[in-house]
Amino acid sequence: MSENGALVKVEGLRKWFPVTAGVFKRARNFIHAVDDVSFEVRPGRSLGLVGESGCGKTTTGKLLARLLTPTAGHVYIRDGEAGMVDLAELKGKQLKTFRRRVQMIFQDPYESLNPRRTVYDTVAEPLVVQGIGHLAEREERVANLLELVGLTPASSFMFRFPHELSGGQRQRVAIARALIIEPAFIAADEPTSMLDVSIRTGVMHLMMDLAERFGVSYLYITHDLAVARYMCQEIAVMYLGKIVERAETEELLNNPLHPYTRALISAVPIPDPRYRREAIEIRGGVTAPIDPPPRCRFYERCPVAPDRCAQEEQPPLEDKGGGHYVACQSI
Numbered sequence: 001m002s003e004n005g006a007l008v009k010v011e012g013l014r015k016w017f018p019v020t021a022g023v024f025k026r027a028r029n030f031i032h033a034v035d036d037v038s039f040e041v042r043p044g045r046s047l048g049l050v051g052e053s054g055c056g057k058t059t060t061g062k063l064l065a066r067l068l069t070p071t072a073g074h075v076y077i078r079d080g081e082a083g084m085v086d087l088a089e090l091k092g093k094q095l096k097t098f099r100r101r102v103q104m105i106f107q108d109p110y111e112s113l114n115p116r117r118t119v120y121d122t123v124a125e126p127l128v129v130q131g132i133g134h135l136a137e138r139e140e141r142v143a144n145l146l147e148l149v150g151l152t153p154a155s156s157f158m159f160r161f162p163h164e165l166s167g168g169q170r171q172r173v174a175i176a177r178a179l180i181i182e183p184a185f186i187a188a189d190e191p192t193s194m195l196d197v198s199i200r201t202g203v204m205h206l207m208m209d210l211a212e213r214f215g216v217s218y219l220y221i222t223h224d225l226a227v228a229r230y231m232c233q234e235i236a237v238m239y240l241g242k243i244v245e246r247a248e249t250e251e252l253l254n255n256p257l258h259p260y261t262r263a264l265i266s267a268v269p270i271p272d273p274r275y276r277r278e279a280i281e282i283r284g285g286v287t288a289p290i291d292p293p294p295r296c297r298f299y300e301r302c303p304v305a306p307d308r309c310a311q312e313e314q315p316p317l318e319d320k321g322g323g324h325y326v327a328c329q330s331i
Contacts, residue, residue, distance in 0.1 A: 006040040006076075007217050008064065008185055009084060013037045013073035015059050019290060031289050033059040035241035036073070038317070041185065043078075046211065046218035048228030048249070050264070051238035054286060057221045058107075060238070061187035064219060065104040066095065077101055077185065100130055103178040105188040109170035109195075113162040119146070119173050120158040126181045145176045148213075149206060168199040175207065179214060187219045192227065204231060225268055229253060237261045240289055240297040243317060247324040257326045259302050296329070304330050 015034040018027030034056045041047045049057050062068045064075055066087050076084040079101060090098055103126075106112035113122055123142045127133055133141065139158075146154035149172040162170055171191060178186055188207070192200040208231065211218060220231045228235050229249055236246040237260065245258040256262045263280040270277065282301045294313045299305050309329050317325040 005043075005078065006084075007043045007078050008041040008219070009074075009076040010040070010064070011038050011074045011076070013060070013063060013075065014071045015056075015063055015068060016071045029291050032241045032292055033289065034063065034070075037238075037241070037243055039236055039243060039246060041217050041219060043184075043217060044215065045234065046220055046232045048220045048222060048232035048235040049238055050222055050225060050228050050235060052223060052264075052286070054289070055238045056241040057223075057238055058189050061104060061189050061219060061221050064185075065102050065187045066090070066099070067104065096129070100126075100181045101183055102185050102187070103181070103183040105171075105174055105178050105186060105191045107190040107193060109167055109174055110162075112174055113170055115162050118159045118161055119151075119165075122162075122173060123176045123180055126177065130181055132181065141180065142176075145180055146173075148210070149173075149176045149179075150202075151176075167195050168203060171195060171203055172206070175203075175210070179210060179216070182214060183216065185217050185219070187221070189221045190223070193222070193224070200227075207231070225253065225264060237264065240287060240292065242297050242314065242327065244298065244327045245325065246317065247322075251322065251324055255324070257320060257324065257331050258298075258328050259304055259330075260298050296327075302330075306330055 013034055014036060016030040016032055019029040019031060020027045037060060039047065049060060051057055059068065063070050070088050075087040077087050079085045085098065087098065120142055123145065124138045127138050127141065143154040143158065146157055151157040151169060151172055165173065192203050195203060204227065210216065218231065220228065222228050232249055234246065235249050235252045236243050237258065239260050245252065245261045252261065253265065256265050263282045266277060266280040280303065282303060284301050287297065287300050296309050296314050299309050306329065312329065315327045315329050317327045320326050320331065
């Protein structure tokens with residue numbers, strides 16, 4: 001695999017959910033959860049997808065893991081000598097085999113684990129589904145991975161049930177389940193947001209170590225810019241189904257260009273009572289995502305929008321220099 005080639009490439013990805021008024025009525029309105037999204041994730045690097053709740057981050061992650069079928073667009077994953085394969089077109093056995101390349105870590109460790117399955121059953125299930133190894137090999141592989149994610153000794157955790165574990169331990173089980181078949185790419189949906197503050201850093205540090213050890217790239221979904229800065233080399237900012245800004249992490253945080261990104265960063269608290277930062281005021285609330293007009297999604301709340309933004313279509317992401325992409329008419 002070329003180091004300069006993309007591991008994951010997303011082009012024009014859309015997911016619209018129909019809004020129906022009755023059982024037998026055809027849907028005429030749609031929620032534009034993800035609308036014409038494009039980005040790349042390179043090998044050995046992670047992309048942070050940030051934005052407020054309801055902007056389409058989780059839906060994007062599920063589309064990349066093929067837990068949802070896209071309405072339109074393409075998700076290309078590099079598959080060794082086969083090159084870039086369109087995940088959206090895979091079906092049947094091809095899709096089952098290709099799931100070894102892409103996995104997902106969910107937000108809620110209390111809901112993502114089956115309460116009737118032991119830790120061993122949960123972590124070994126991908127091996128069983130993919131037909132990897134026999135029973136003794138699976139037990140050894142699961143035990144080794146549990147030790148690696150910090151559940152030690154593995155023998156004391158293998159046959160526990162989820163209700164016997166803390167939240168942090170459950171999320172470590174979920175991480176082990178995602179890594180057991182050695183994927184190349186993981187969509188991590190706010191994996192630390194429901195954990196106690198005291199253990200979040202430990203889980204984040206674990207994920208970074210495992211990414212380096214296994215050569216895994218993350219799409220790290222979060223609403224916390226500090227977490228994105230710690231975990232990712234690049235950040236994409238999402239608003240109402242659109243990516244409005246994307247750049248290298250330090251470039252984006254030190255030089256935000258889009259008004260929405262500036263507002264997000266201005267809302268981050270700074271642990272220094274002497275420091276004063278200008279607050280960026282944005283108007284109103286989040287616009288309804290049902291059949292939004294073709295203009296900029298942020299127009300109604302933007303503090304600097306010129307009059308032409310009301311008439312022109314959503315601007316595309318444009319490189320403003322140095323790989324700093326912004327979708328804004330006023331820049």
